[in-house]
Amino acid sequence: MDRRVSAPMRRISVVGCSGSGKTTVARRLAAALDRPHVELDAIHWGPDWTPASPEEMVARVREATAAPAWVVDGNYQSTIGRLVWERADTVVWIDPARWRVMWQSVTRTIGRIVSRTELWNGNREDLRGLQVWRREESVVWWAWNSFARTRSRYEAALADPECAHLRFIRLRTRREIERFLLTIDG
Numbered sequence: 001m002d003r004r005v006s007a008p009m010r011r012i013s014v015v016g017c018s019g020s021g022k023t024t025v026a027r028r029l030a031a032a033l034d035r036p037h038v039e040l041d042a043i044h045w046g047p048d049w050t051p052a053s054p055e056e057m058v059a060r061v062r063e064a065t066a067a068p069a070w071v072v073d074g075n076y077q078s079t080i081g082r083l084v085w086e087r088a089d090t091v092v093w094i095d096p097a098r099w100r101v102m103w104q105s106v107t108r109t110i111g112r113i114v115s116r117t118e119l120w121n122g123n124r125e126d127l128r129g130l131q132v133w134r135r136e137e138s139v140v141w142w143a144w145n146s147f148a149r150t151r152s153r154y155e156a157a158l159a160d161p162e163c164a165h166l167r168f169i170r171l172r173t174r175r176e177i178e179r180f181l182l183t184i185d186g
Helices: 022-033 040-044 054-064 083-087 098-115 132-137 139-159 174-182
Strands: 011-015 037-039 070-073 090-094 167-171
Touching: 011 022, 011 083, 022 037, 022 070, 022 090, 022 174, 037 040, 040 054, 054 070, 054 083, 090 139, 098 139, 139 167, 167 174
Parallel strands: 011 070, 011 090, 037 070, 090 167
Antiparallel strands: none
């Protein structure tokens, strides 16, 4: 669903549930448009998986979105509300099927564990990410349990008059994502 299709995209929020591929899309979009990429997870998570306080998070997001153009990926509405959206002109919603989200979450987590990939501030995923009985500590559990809630949140936003200033682009398949990225020319 597009609003104001002809308007330029300068300040873009890329959202979706955990494991949807929002960071990958945001990185590619930022590179194609030559814009800074801001990953909210990197702002939120300090060393040893220490979360930023709500006040720290808001201050960091305000600073990161003060520039005239950017691509921000992540959700965090419970912490920062619609701060990013108040400044954005476009929301790109990555909304694949649940089976795709789960596949991506599991394979991404395994890949990060095996490669010891550093995520943010020295943090790395470990086996807890796959152990669904650990509930919130498990990336896989989180992806499964937040899927419906995340979809409902963004479906409601599409109809919310407070979001009328935003262009929404909802991408559900890899093909739609690739087609969209091919249309980006800065």
